[in-house]
Structures are given as C-alpha cells and as structure tokens.
Amino acid sequence: MTAVLDQPSVLTAPAPDRKYQRQRRLAWIGKHSIAIALGIMFVTPVVYLVLLSLMTSDQALTADYWPNTWHPENYVRVFQVTPLPHYLLNTVVYAVSSTVLVLLSSVPAAYALAKLKFRGSNALFLLVICVMMLPPQVVTVPLYLMWANAGLTGSLWPLIIPALFGDAFCIFLLRQFLLTIPSEYLDAARVDGCGEWRTLLRVVLPMARPGIAAAGLFQFFYCWNDYYGPLLYTSENESSWTLSLGLASFHSVHHVDWNLVTAATVLAMAPLIVIFFFAQRAFVQGITLTGFKG
Amino acid sequence: MTAKPLGVRVRKGATTLSFLAPALIGIAVFFLYPLGSAVYFSFTKFDLLSVPEWVGLDNYRRMADDPFLLQSIRNTLWMVVVFVPVRIIGAIGLSMLLTQLRRGTGFFRTLFYLPALVPPVAATIAFVYLLKPGTGPVNHFLSTIGIEGPLWFNSPTWAKPSLVLLGLWAIGDLMVIFLAAVLGVPASLYEAASLDGANAWQRFRSITLPTIRPVVLFAAVTGVIYTLQYFDQAAVAGSIASGQATVGGGISSNFGFPEGSTFTYPLWLYTVGFRYSALGYANALAIGLFVVALAVTLILLRRAKAFSGEEQ
Helix, strand or coil: HHHHHCCCCCCCCCCCHHHHHHHHHHHHHHHHHHHHHHHHHHHHHHHHHHHCCCHHHHHCCCCCCCCCCCCHHHHHHHHHHHHHHHHHHHHHHHHHHHHHHHHHHHHHHHHHHHCCCCCCCHHHHHHHHHHHHHHHHHHHHHHHHHHHHCCCCCCCCCHHHHHHHHHHHHHHHHHHHHCCCCHHHHHHHHHHCHHHHHHHHHHHHHCCHHHHHHHHHHHHHHHHCCCCHHHHHHHHHHHHHHHHHHHHHHHHHHHCHHHHHHHHHHHHHHHHHHHHHHHHHHHHHHHHHHHHCC | CCCCCCHHHHHHHHHHHHHHHHHHHHHHHHHHHHHHHHHCCCCCECCCCCEEECCHHHHHHHHHHHHHHHHHHHHHHHHHHHHHHHHHHHHHHHHHHHHHHHCCHHHHHHHHHHHHHHHHHHHHHHHHHCCCCCCCHHHHHHHHHHCCCCCCCHHCCHHHHHHHHHHHHCCCCHHHHHHHHCCCHHHHHHHHHHHHCCCHHHHHHHHHHHHCCHHHHHHHHHHHHHHHCHHHHHHHHHHHHHCCCCCCCCCCCCCCCCCCCCCCCHHHHHHHHHCCCCCCHHHHHHHHHHHHHHHHHHHCCCHHHHHCCCCC
C-alpha cells in the first residue's frame, strides 16, 4: 500500500508509569474490539448473500442463515435457466469498450488542461467540473430524444458512443494526476525536438501509468455498476440489458428462486472485488486524487 | 513574453486544439446542446409522438401545485439533511479509528472499504433481503434479543433510514478520502497538544477537525450533489421490496414504494418523462434540478484553488 497510509499511529506518546500503561492497554483492547465488531458488520451482508446462494430454493425462502445442504451447482444453473450469460456479455461489451474509448479521448484533453498553456484553459476546466458535478438527469430527456431520433435506443450504442468524446470525471482525475508530473521532463523533451503529441506519447504516458490505471478502473467500475443509463436506453429491448438492469428485474421473473437471484448478485460483484485486490494501490491513489488538494 | 511569429502561434493553437477536440465536441453535443434544449423544452408541451408546442410558463406553474413533486422534494431534502451528515460523520469516525489501531490497520481498511465495490443494484438487493421484515436475518436477530424489528423497506417511516444504512455500508470511498486527510495532519501538532494535557476529544476538536475542514466541505458538497441525483438504490429498493419488480419495459410502477416514501426528485423526473411522457414538464423539473445543483457546485468552485492544484 501507499507509504502515506502505512504511517504508524500518530497519537502515541512515551509512557511514563504503570497506571498509564494499563489505561493504554485497555484503550488498545477497546479500539480493536470496536474495529472487529464493525468489520463483522461490514462483511455480514456479503457472507449472507453467499450462503443464501448455496441453499436450495425452498430453504432460501426461510429465515435460515446456514445451508442444510450445499448447492454450488446453483452457480451453474443460474447460467442455464436465466438470461445471465446475455446480461454478462452486454455488461462486458459496455464496460470494456467504454473504458478503452474514454481513456483514448480523455488523456489528450487532460494533458492539454494540465500542461499546455492556452487562452480559456481555466474556463474550460471550470466547464469540465460543471459537467462532472451536475446530475445526469438534467439532460436526460433531450439526450434520450437525440438517440431515439437516431434510431439507436434499445441498443448499447447510446452508452458507448459518448465515450469517444471524453468523460468529465476522467479528464478531471487525469489532469489532477498529470499536474504532479514535473514540467522539467516535458521541457527536456521539447528541447530535444519532440512535438507535443510525441512528448505525450513518449514521456508523459509512461509516467502517468498509475493515474491512467486509476481512471480506467473508475470508468470500468462505473459502467459495470451503471443502472440509470441502461434503464434509460435499453429497457425497451431485453436483448441489450446489462447485469444491473437484469438483476433488478430478476426478482419478478424468478421470485421463488432466491438462491439463483443471490447467486447472480454474487457473480455481479465478484469480478470487481477480484480486480480490486489486484489493483488496490492504483485504486486508493485514485480515490485520494478525487479529494481535496491544497 | 516576446511575441512569436503568427505561423508558430497558429500551429501551436492547432496542436492544442487537436488534444482538446474530442472533449470539446463531447461537452458541446452531450452537455451544452441538451442543456439548451432542456431550457427550450421546459416552455413547451409534448410527448414522444407529438411536436413541442409553446406553452410559456405553464410547466413551471404546474410545479407549484404538484403534490408528488412536493413529496419528492421533501424526500430528497430529508436525504440531504440526514444522509449527507451521517455519511460524513461515519467516514471521519472510521478513519479516526483506523489511525488509532496498532495492529491490522491495512486489514481493517480493506474490510471497511470492500462494500463500496459492490454494485449499487446488488447491494440494494442484498439489503432488501437482509432487512426483510418476516424472514430477514436482521429482524430474526433482533427478535432473539427481544426487540421487534421495524418493517424497514416496507415501512414508509423506515424506508429512507434503510437507504441510509445502505449508504453507510458503502462508505469506503469517503473513508479513504478522510483517511488521507487525517494522516496528513502533522504529528508535531498532536505531540504539542499532548504535552499541554489535551485529551483525545480535545485533540480531535482543536487539531484534527480544523485541519481537515476543507475535506469536510468537499465531502459535503459532493455528498449533496450525489443525493440530488440519488436514483438507483431508491428505484431498486422500491421495486423489489414491493415484491413485483419491473417486468418487460424495465420501467416500474412501484417506484417510490412504500407510499411514495422513496420517491426522490430524480425518480419523479424520470417517471414524469418516461412513464407519463409529459416531456415538457419533465424538462421543467430538470431545469429546477439544474439550478439547485449549479448553486451547490458554485459553493465549491468559490474555493477553486482547491481544484486547480499547484500550478495555477
């Protein structure tokens, strides 16, 4: 993990006498007990879901926590008896293509905002922040009409095409990261006769890898989790549904098979948790970057 | 700076433009143009099959006596007043706790963070199951210690508090932001205060809190913005708790269940636009949302230094 997070506790002071030491040991036990209790509360919902997904459908309707018999085959069945494979495929198509395209279109813009001096750069940056901050529902109706006129509602296109033209949050995050790269490196490249594009590709990109990884992860997670977009554009055509949309309506179609509903729910969150464990560092750094600076 | 020859300046401008072109097109086509359209449409009346017809301020007048709108504003305000502060206090508490631990800090940090990774729809389904009034494990647990649990998502009083619980569970992002801020407080300040005999609460009040104040402001503003667009969890919780979730069209008739208590402003906007096809009125609602969100954003932008980093 990042060095800053591994600093030792900041509130320790030298311990002069035994009474003081005993007090501190009690405080230590108290704090760790609270942490353990909270930790249990944080994992309980996920553990409960996993246990439910391994029960028979009859038992899943009861108040039991623990499966009488274990049924890992629920995870195979959910692929066979529900449209889950379809939802999964749509979600992967949406999340992967959108992430790749957003990075391709956002990195140059973020670079220009962070490192190139041009008139109106401050105004443009404020505009990017406004786009990032304003609720998507503000422009929902005109955007929907736009895509409906183009005949693309009911498909994944209205979700993927905008990625070609950058994403405000991604531009913001990348800019914050690129600001941390010293301009001396870029000046050196320019002195060596590199054009701006070559400077970006040869010098900046390799140094910006952690920032790009964080931005890519956020975009991927956003698309994977997105409910509002797919609800708006694809709800009329079930063959375009994504996991989020499918899961939300699963319940009605398979309402007696809670074990299968929960198995699908676990499958929807599993990839994200696996990715997180591989990319924890980039993730935490990215979240910290979105916070306040200065 | 000495003036450069025109040719150089034009070429430099062209290079900059080539970097920015996709984003500029994106902002124009997917933000500015639809925003302008929304303003125009808000003065018209139409549905998916008809042409916009100018009706002046009718839609805005309609907002004044729309009981559902009033209810959705009340629900969203409730979330702003309760959800946002509770999440901030929770995140500060968790990050303070983490800095106090001597063992397993990394383990607990990961544990507290993980729920933030669970997709909102999946998390909402999990909570509706956990809090199921009859057979859910939470009420089952409460009854074994002699407490009769509430109806949670099935009660108009408890539905929003249940959403707050869900939001507290997924507090990880905010916690990481506060953790970085709390760890950024210089240790020398704490040492000085300890020597002066300040206890833990006094140290928190007089050192930690003032130092992380900008982060609290940031969290409050982004929290309000998040609450203004709060949609997914409210929509899914309402449909699933009501037991007859979305069929076909994916557009539920059970938004707001129970008794409209989870009808947030964006949910009402969506319903007006895409279920009732009152597109003009929906745009008026959108402009209302825009004005409020812009005002909140400006609070943060007044502290623009916070956003612009070191070089400006």
